[in-house]
Amino acid sequence: MPRSPEENGSSIPDASVARLATYLHVLRLFSEHGVLITSSGQLATAAGVNSAILRKDLSHVGANGVRGVGYDVRRLTARIALALHTEDTHNVALAGAGFLGRALLAHTGLGRGFTVVAMFDTDPDLIGTTFPAAGVELTVEPMTDLAEHCAAKGVDIAVVATSDAIAQQTCDAFVRAGVRQILNFTTVSLHTTSDVHIRPVDLALELQVLAFNASRNAGEELTTKPAADSAPQMSTAQRSVAV
Numbered sequence: 001m002p003r004s005p006e007e008n009g010s011s012i013p014d015a016s017v018a019r020l021a022t023y024l025h026v027l028r029l030f031s032e033h034g035v036l037i038t039s040s041g042q043l044a045t046a047a048g049v050n051s052a053i054l055r056k057d058l059s060h061v062g063a064n065g066v067r068g069v070g071y072d073v074r075r076l077t078a079r080i081a082l083a084l085h086t087e088d089t090h091n092v093a094l095a096g097a098g099f100l101g102r103a104l105l106a107h108t109g110l111g112r113g114f115t116v117v118a119m120f121d122t123d124p125d126l127i128g129t130t131f132p133a134a135g136v137e138l139t140v141e142p143m144t145d146l147a148e149h150c151a152a153k154g155v156d157i158a159v160v161a162t163s164d165a166i167a168q169q170t171c172d173a174f175v176r177a178g179v180r181q182i183l184n185f186t187t188v189s190l191h192t193t194s195d196v197h198i199r200p201v202d203l204a205l206e207l208q209v210l211a212f213n214a215s216r217n218a219g220e221e222l223t224t225k226p227a228a229d230s231a232p233q234m235s236t237a238q239r240s241v242a243v
């Protein structure tokens, strides 16, 4: 039976998709702990977002809680899983078998429907080496065989964890091989055709956001703490000017 746009997930903004994946993770933890019903406030707090954003995100999957009661954890889990297509399995290819590539291989998709089925590198010392991946041994293949392996193994998502110098070239190889979803760990801004979806991941950027929050909070504490010489506290209006 054809799915509605809500069930299909085709109309959900990217930012909501990322948060919905977090709600799904939290809901599964709730279930494991025997929680049957949750309020939007509880779910929002556990997911680290505010309730208004959570309700807006859940509206994209057609989930409406019962006022004063909350959400049925099992039904909400099923609804989000359907919209995010988590019942589908995805075959992932990883380019770059260096430090990061190997760490990703060990952790990608654990129980979430993703399987790394191919790994590529150009280093002759790495090609032919095997690494454990979800209970199987995965052999590092040469980049020259990328298209062949991607086709044979039905790869639909690629991860670029090569050195920056060859990131674009690696991305192009995946696109030529028919892959349309690419997760980019390099610092290079990858360019490709509009039908290819690229998501950059940058830990340093995330740390910068946290560092900014830390300095801002420290600044707020300084401006809101009463001075030792018992000077009068600033009013909210004064404080907002001072910050």
Ligand SMILES: NC(=O)c1ccc[n+]([C@@H]2O[C@H](COP(=O)([O-])OP(=O)(O)OC[C@H]3O[C@@H](n4cnc5c(N)ncnc54)[C@H](O)[C@@H]3O)[C@@H](O)[C@H]2O)c1
Pocket: 095, 096, 097, 098, 099, 100, 101, 120, 121, 122, 123, 126, 143, 161, 162, 163, 164, 166, 170, 184, 185, 186, 187, 201, 202, 203, 204
């Ligand atoms: N996004 C982040 O937060 C984050 C964090 C750490 C590292 N990185 C980036 O991830 C990348 C990998 O980091 P690393 O520490 O694993 O480096 P690394 O040097 O250990 O590994 C890079 C690997 O890429 C391989 N390689 C080179 N050319 C290739 C090609 N044409 N095809 C396939 N593989 C090729 C190298 O042989 C090497 O094995 C770097 O670009 C680094 O800047 C990003």
